[in-house]
Amino acid sequence: MxxxxxxxxxxxxxxxxxxxxxxxxxxxxxxxxxxxxxxxxxxxxxxxxxxxxxxxxxxxxxxxxxxxxxxxxxxxxxxxxxxxxxxxxxxxxxxxxxxxxxxxxxxxxxxxxxxxxxxxxxxxxxxxxxxxxxxxxxxxxxxxxxxxxxxxxxxxxxxxxxxxxxxxxxxxxxxxxxxxxxxxxxxxxxxxxxxxxxxxxxxxxxxxxxxxxxxxxxxxxxxxxxxxxxxxxxxxxxxxxxxxxxxxxxxxxxxxxxxxxxxxxxxxxxxxxxxxxxxETLSLRMEAHCRGTVELAEWLQGQSVIEKVHYPGLQDHPGHELALRQQQGFGGVLSFQVKGGREQAWKVIDQVKFISRTANLGDTRSTITHPATTTHCRLSEEDKDRTGITENLIRIAVGLENIEDIKKDLDKGLSSIKC
CATH class of the missing domain: 3.40.640.10 (Type I PLP-dependent aspartate aminotransferase-like (Major domain))
Known part of the structure; x- marks a missing residue:
């Protein structure tokens, strides 16, 4: 050419x-x-x-x-x-x-x-x-x-x-x-x-x-x-x-x-x-990220220690219908709130074995972080409250590992706070 x-x-x-x-x-x-x-x-x-x-x-x-x-x-x-x-x-x-x-x-x-x-x-x-x-x-x-x-x-x-x-x-x-x-x-x-x-x-x-x-x-x-x-x-x-x-x-x-x-x-x-x-692999990767994240979001909704799951791919998400209109997929990032506060959220994060504890996202490797004390730590408490960055909120960027392995690894953390 x-x-x-x-x-x-x-x-x-x-x-x-x-x-x-x-x-x-x-x-x-x-x-x-x-x-x-x-x-x-x-x-x-x-x-x-x-x-x-x-x-x-x-x-x-x-x-x-x-x-x-x-x-x-x-x-x-x-x-x-x-x-x-x-x-x-x-x-x-x-x-x-x-x-x-x-x-x-x-x-x-x-x-x-x-x-x-x-x-x-x-x-x-x-x-x-x-x-x-x-x-x-x-x-x-x-x-x-x-x-x-x-x-x-x-x-x-x-x-x-x-x-x-x-x-x-x-x-x-x-x-x-x-x-x-x-x-x-x-x-x-x-x-x-x-x-x-x-x-x-x-x-x-x-x-x-x-x-x-x-x-x-x-x-x-x-x-x-x-x-x-x-x-x-x-x-x-x-x-x-x-x-x-x-x-x-x-x-x-x-x-x-x-x-x-x-x-x-x-x-x-x-x-x-x-x-x-x-x-060159973006299209294939994003399809896989979306597929795995939808499955993980639905699985998380069934866990007793989860208070709420935030992911536009879920039908009860307030932005679901709009996302259907203007996006070709729902993305590879979700967040969820565990029952309790920072102590319980940190327990989940600390118990995972292979999911990476890092604030980066978009990787082949799944990552997990606590937004209130990492990515959004410089926001005032008032701004955190206004934007929903609570102490019990955890964010996961779903990678390209086998989704069943991701569930099992995350379940280790969730089990640590089960009553």
């Missing part, structure tokens, strides 16, 4: 990221998701390799001073510096954009860098943001602490209460931010409704799609403007690398790329290459 480089310049006359596009890229629109995840883009080194080469280089050389000038000016195809462009990174950006249905992508050093970069690139002092309370704890810190220092105010609202979103709108509101399903309760937001609300008031809707991945949900097709990911999670799928990405319209992503270059929040070529390989 041959490629052409699309010339894009900025005020400093340097070419932007995402410069490589397949000449017959329109054909990818006809491919199914799994095919796009494997075949979108293909950057060859000239050695005839079947698997894409890994481009571990910090800089690039030119045949002449005149060629260097032309590349730096954006008048001729070529890479400038791996903080700016790198073939392995470009391929990752291309594939994620194709899978999410976006025009362009900007890969970053982590998921938090993708969130911060999106805000830094598209917001300014005096702007107002509306953010769901049900987001990752560090995301709250970004909005409530660091953006506040720059004169960007954030109002926090309940994820599923449309009235609160509407009442929080101001003339200076420029962004609505949410994650759906939420972490860790799996609450579901109506992306189409919130996109319409944002656009009616000239604001952008940004969706953290980490839990679903594009294999299960494509927020851009539902009206969102930008999608962000911690690629560290399901995109990688094996807990190996840190990375993030934002996908959306070229206009917004170009601004993010400019910020990324200045701030240096770039992804390493090696990590991007690992994520490219992870995408």
């Amino acid at each position: 041959k490629y052409k480089r699309i010339k894009k310049t900025t005020s400093d006359h340097l070419p932007l990221n995402n410069p490589l596009q397949p000449e017959n890229s329109h054909e990818t629109d006809e491919w199914a998701f799994a095919t796009r995840a494997i075949r979108t883009g293909c950057i060859r080194s000239g050695e005839g390799e079947h698997s894409e080469a890994l481009y571990l280089t910090s800089s690039y050389v030119y045949d002449s001073a005149a060629q260097a000038q032309a590349v730096f000016a954006g008048d001729e195809p070529g890479n400038v510096y791996s903080r700016y462009t790198n073939p392995s990174v470009i391929l990752f950006e291309q594939r994620m954009a194709a899978l999410e249905g976006g025009e362009a992508g900007c890969a970053t050093s982590s998921g938090m860098a993708a969130i911060l970069g999106t805000c830094m690139a598209l917001l300014q002092s005096g702007d107002h943001v509306i953010c769901s309370r049900s987001v990752f704890g560090t995301t709250v810190t970004i909005f409530a602490k660091y953006l506040a220092r720059l004169g960007i105010e954030t109002s926090f609202v309940d994820l599923t209460d449309y009235r609160q979103w509407r009442e929080a709108i101001r003339p200076e509101t420029k962004m609505l931010f949410l994650e759906t399903p939420s972490n860790p309760l799996g609450d579901i937001a109506d992306i189409q409704a919130l996109a319409a609300l944002a656009h009616n008031f000239g604001a952008l809707l940004v969706v953290d799609n980490c839990f679903c991945t594009p294999a299960l949900q494509q927020p851009l097709t539902l009206g969102a403007d930008i999608v962000v990911h911690s690629a560290t999670k399901y995109i990688d799928g094996q807990g190996r690398c840190l990375g993030g990405i934002a996908v959306g319209r070229e206009e917004q992503i170009n601004e993010l790329q400019l910020w990324q270059r200045a701030a240096g929040a770039c992804i390493s070529p090696f990590n991007a290459w690992v994520f490219n390989k992870g995408l």
